[in-house]
Ligand SMILES: Nc1ncnc2c1ncn2[C@@H]1O[C@H](COP(=O)(O)OP(=O)(O)OP(=O)(O)O)[C@@H](O)[C@H]1O
C-alpha cells in the first residue's frame with residue numbers, strides 16, 4: 084500500500100481514471116503521443132501499468148537515462164526487435180556465436196534484413212546509422228508479423244545528451260515513414276519537452292498528440308485511501324485526511340509517502356489519524372527529502388535572482404527586480420521545471436515540499452527538530 088521509490092503497477096497503482104482512457108484511445112488508434120509531466124509525477128508508472136502489467140500491446144521500452152551513447156541505445160532496440168521473432172541477444176550472438184545466429188536467421192521471414200544488421204555490427208559505423216537501422220528494423224518486423232509495435236522513449240528530453248540536436252530531426256524524418264510503429268515519448272522538464280513537441284519550428288511539431296499528465300485526481304486518491312484504511316481497520320478523521328490529500332495537490336510520490344507514514348504510524352501506535360498526525364507526517368517526509376530539496380535550492384542559489392524569485396513566490400511576496408530580468412528568471416525557472424505558470428504573471432511552485440521548505444523561517448531551517456510550519460489551512 085502506498086509504495087514509493089520506484090514506479091508502481093498492479094494493486095499499488097492508483098487508477099488514473101481520467102488519464103488512462105485518453106491514453107489508451109490514442110494507442111488504439113496508433114497515434115503518436117508525448118506525455119509530459121514534472122519529475123516524480125508517475126509517467127513511468129503509467130506506461131509500466133499499461134504495457135508491462137496489462138500487457139495489452141506489443142512494445143519496446145527504452146529509458147534513455149540508462150544509456151551513455153546512441154550506440155548502446157540502438158543495440159537495445161535491435162535486441163528487443165529480434166525478440167519479436169524469437170531471437171534472443173542478437174547483438175551478443177552476432178559478436179560471439181555468429182554461426183548459430185546465421186543458422187537461426189535462415190528461419191526468419193526477413194533473413195535479408197538480419198544480414199544487414201549483422202553487416203552493420205561487424206564494422207565501425209556512424210552511430211546515427213545504427214540508430215536509424217534499429218527503428219527501421221522494428222517497423223519491418225512489426226510489418227512482417229502484422230502487428231503495431233509501440234516504441235516508448237522514457238526521459239526523452241535526454242536524447243540530445245547522447246547526440247547533438249540533429250538527432251531530433253533524424254528521428255522525426257525516419258519515424259514519419261514507420262507505418263507499423265506508434266511512438267510514445269515521456270519526459271520531464273516541461274518546457275524543454277514543449278520546445279521539442281509544440282514549438283512550430285521543432286521537427287516534432289504536429290507529429291504527436293501531447294498529454295499533460297497532471298497529479299493524481301484528489302477525489303480518486305481520497306476514495307482509494309479510505310478503502311485502504313478501512314480494509315486495515317484504521318481509524319481516521321475524514322476531514323483531516325481530505326485536507327491533507329488536497330494540500331499535497333495530488334503529487335503522486337509525496338502523497339504516497341505521506342499516506343504511507345500515516346498508515347504505518349496508525350498501525351504501530353494504534354491511534355486515530357487526526358490533523359496533528361497528518362501535519363507530523365508531512366513534516367517528517369519533507370525533512371526526509373531535505374537532501375534532495377537542498378540540492379535544488381543550492382542550484383537555484385548558484386543562478387542569479389533565481390532563489391530570490393522562488394522564495395518570493397513561496398511566500399507570496401513581490402520581487403523587486405527589473406521586469407525584464409524578472410521575466411527571464413521566470414522563463415529560466417520554468418525551463419528547470421521548478422515553477423509553472425498559472426495565469427499571466429502568476430506562477431506556482433511545482434514541488435509542494437520545496438514550497439513548504441521555503442516557507443520555513445530561518446531558525447526552523449537549521450534546527451531540524453522535525454516540526455515544520457505547514458500552512459495547511461491557508462488556501463494554496
Ligand atoms: N498511479 C499511481 N499510483 C500510486 N502511486 C503512484 C502512481 N504514480 C506515481 N506514484 C508514486 O509516485 C512515485 C514516482 O512515480 P514514477 O517513477 O512513475 O514517476 P516519474 O514521473 O516516472 O518519475 P521520474 O521523473 O523520476 O522519472 C512512485 O514511486 C509512486 O510512489
Ligand SMILES: [Mg+2]
Nearest residue numbers: 126127128237
Ligand atoms: Mg520515470
